[in-house]
Amino acid sequence: MREQPRVRSRISLSLNPGYDSSMEDLIAYLHGVMLPQVIDGLVIGVALALVALGLTMIFGLLDVINLAHGELYMLGGYATLALIGWGTGYWGALILVPLLVGLAAGGLQELGVRPLLPRPDRAFVTLLLTFGVSLMLRDLAQVLWGTETYAVAAPLSGMVNVAGVYLPLYRAFVFAAGAVAIAVTWWLVYRTRIGAVLRATAVDPAMVASLGIPIRWAYGFTFLYGGALAGLAGVLLSPIYAVFPTMGHDFLVMAFAVVIVGGMGSIVGAVVAALLLSQVHGLASLWIPPVWAETLVYAVMLLVLIVRPGGLFTRIGEA
16 A cells, blocks of 8 residues: 555656756756766866876976976977878877887986976976976977978768767777876875885985985886877877877876876876866866866865865875
């Protein structure tokens, strides 16, 4: 007797056209509008994580805030443009650009950052140095290529069906390539001897040096690898966002928000925060202007700093 009213209520709801149409509209909105935005946010979040990983590794090991890191990402875009123009094609650029940008980052560390590390005020002077280098690289890009925006043709065409949503095949490739790079970085830091040295150097460089391990090479490798990740992001995103002189500055601001939310020096935190903030920005853009969506991202960053001033995760080498 108690179940009969429930059955009647369900039948009456199912016979109500307004109820059915509203549910169908909601499902259609979730699948047709929000799900594509979520998938696209995953793609951009993975690429954003590549830039943030380089930033967080450099800070976690050297305590250096590299303000030129965004311009390394910009160099990846322009190097892609140049190599394609010279006939290497996109796939050749995908291999060569991370190596070239990584060498540029290693040169910055060896010639500029390393001589400043023994100074007690190294955090301040390296900040000024990398800021100056970022301005120089941006001006150099304007001298060589001008202020125009250049489009890079995507090497893959067509669409792929992801959970009933049609996604450009190239964006699916960007997600896969970025995920592989993130997995390789995690394996390198946490499952290899090189990673053990890096994590030990982040905690106690004097102890590592006393064991006969040249921490100079650990610092150089970290800069080189972080620059290579930024260059890889530049290659992957150049067909999506195009190439222009200020592309590094625009992306670096979001990458710093990722590093702060994830935890300065945390590998896992950089990945989680990149995916989280890209979803916040993407979904918020459905209802508010994109400029305010970026403001919401920084509001999330502020909230995390209030609740957990150190970020969501611990830095390299810490438990």
